[in-house]
Amino acid sequence: MFGSLAALQPRQLAAQILNFALVLSTAFMLWKGLSVFTNSSSPIVVVLSGSMEPAFQRGDLLFLWNRGIETQVGEVVVYNVRGKDIPIVHRVIRRFGGGSAPLSLLTKGDNNAADDTELYAHDQSYLDRSKDVVGSVVGFVPFVGYVTILLSEYPWLKTAMLIFMAASVVLQRE
């Protein structure tokens, strides 16, 4: 592997490294662009738990939309509990306010027996739409996100994949 690296001309090597950097920055900018377009800090999320079964299974990919925040009852929102950074995908079952007042939401997982009051922060009984909610689910692709669950459960896979990607980009010759 290093033999073939050494065989490259310095100019060629630099071009390959730049190429790799271009791939990374394109991916990053696509993600950030989508973020701006949807007005959501995380426009694509992967379902991590079975609390919305049978609608969403672990590993399903969800597309979020966060413009026009008049969230209605029955919509599925992704929110972060105050003080914790775990996104939760659940369905809105009550809404109060909106318009000139802040919009409060109560959520429940389709597959949970009780609503989410227990999950919220200690002194919180409703979600604040503008502060807590990341976006509302508009699109669905099954199973594709399972890769990211594998990557977070087996960290060595992440390293292996990065090394493989870097090596294949640098070593590929046109």
Add this chain to the structure above:
Amino acid sequence: MHNTLTRVQNVFGFFTSVAFAVAAGIAMSVLLSPQAPSASLELKNVQVVKGRPHYYSTKREEYAHVKFDLDADLTSLFNWNTKQLYLSITASYPSSDPSTIPPSEAVIWDAIIPSDYAPLHPNTYIHPASKAKKSAKPKKKESGKPYPAGGSPGIVRLENQKPKYQITDVSGKIAKRGNATLSLHWNVQPWVGALVWTNKNSIGRWQGLQGGEAKFDFPPLKGTEVKKDDLKTETGGERNRGSPA
């Protein structure tokens, strides 16, 4: 150029582009399938009593208990890309300042109706068999379908249905609020593609929902004369799991 790695990369790249194109085609094709949902929804009974948000709470709030009749034909919402239908009955009532704040809304009953092709899941709605049919013949072994024999997903006929949720306002007061509406909502969950919610207006081949609304007023607070039996709620298929997970 033609080593194993590039071959594998090419095959994988081709596979993903074909899979993406097929998925996009399936997602778009639902627009071609005609829809004509209709429903008739009626309020059966509404009572308002004092209660607590949960067992250990000392807070006393007013809770409304709404019973309803529903006769809905939503079979046309089940096309080949429908995985399930989330059906809900909601009560909405004017906010404290109706000119600037939209009405408040709360779900009183919901159900998950799977399509014929969805794998069995404990958390799906099992439609109660009609009384006439039950007396006619003792039921044979269920076919594993979540609705009675001869029925199809999307036909929902409920009489004097108990709510799943007793509802309250954010202020804790819900008695004597006028101008409330009971309405039917749905969310079509596809196998792949966009989620679709209730539409009242016709768009292309999709007709809007006909009916599915009932006006009512919340009555004054009742005291101890209400029997506990009258305030029972129904538990859904999600009872198979414990507290939020």
